[in-house]
Amino acid sequence: MTKARTAEADPPWEGLHGPELFEVCLRAAREGDRLAMNRLVAELTPLVWNVARGHSSDRHTAEDVVQTVWLALFSRLDQIREPKALAGWLVTTARHEAQRVNGRKPQPMPLTDELAEAVPSTQPAPEAEVLRSERDRGIWRAFGKLPQRCQEILRLTVLAGRAEYRVVAEVLRMPRGSIGPNRGRCLKTMRELLDIEGGSA
Structure with missing residues (x-):
């Protein structure tokens, strides 16, 4: 009897990942399960944050966007028609909210070391900040x-990290195995653009 109760206490999403996890948690959240809500927030906030920060002018604005997105979700849990597409809904909502807050003016995402690797090497100089600023603009x-x-692939994969490829694949409606190769081709194209720009300077 005790074992049965313990088994029943295990969350229904135990052992699930990706869209299946989100679907089960969303259905449980609709029934008022706060643990399910917390699990959704823990799993998907990094993705929402990355999208919000990539489209927002500053960190504070991005934080407001993230909060607004989660409030929007929890206020209309019953309106999500496709629970498995939850990650895509959150990404779209975060993007629209960030653009609304910023007057629909696209903002560059924060520079990361990984994107910086696409820049052709330059000789070190004491004026590091000046060079960094020029490099960033390029x-x-x-x-x-x-x-x-x-842009979408790089924004999501560079910011969300390799561990989130399954979510990125769902959001972009691409096979998970194609994310890495496409990401590599996009970075290669970016390097080529930087080389062209450097050659014309």
Whole structure:
């Protein structure tokens, strides 16, 4: 009897991952299960934050966007028609909210070491900050010239990290195994754009 109660106490999402986990947690959250809500927040806040920060002008604005997105979700749990597509709904909502807050003016995502690796090497100089600023501007000019699909792939994978490939694949509706190769091609294109820009300077 005790074992049965223990088994019943195990959350129904135990051992699940990705869309299946989100679907079960969302259904439980609809029934008022706070543990399920907390699990959704823990699993998907990094993704929501990355999208919000990538489209927001500053950290404070991104934090407001994240909070607004979660409030929007929990206020309309019963309106999510496809629970397995929850990650995609959150990404779309975060993007729209960030654009609304910023007057729909696209903002560059924060520079990461991984994107910085796409920059051709330069000789070190004492004026490191000046060089960094110029390098960053070059990166964002090249980033802005990439196809929209590449921008989305780099935004989500560089910020969300390799561990989130399954979520990125769901959001972009791409096979999980194609995320890495496409990401590599996008970075290669970005390097080529940077090389062109450097050659014309």
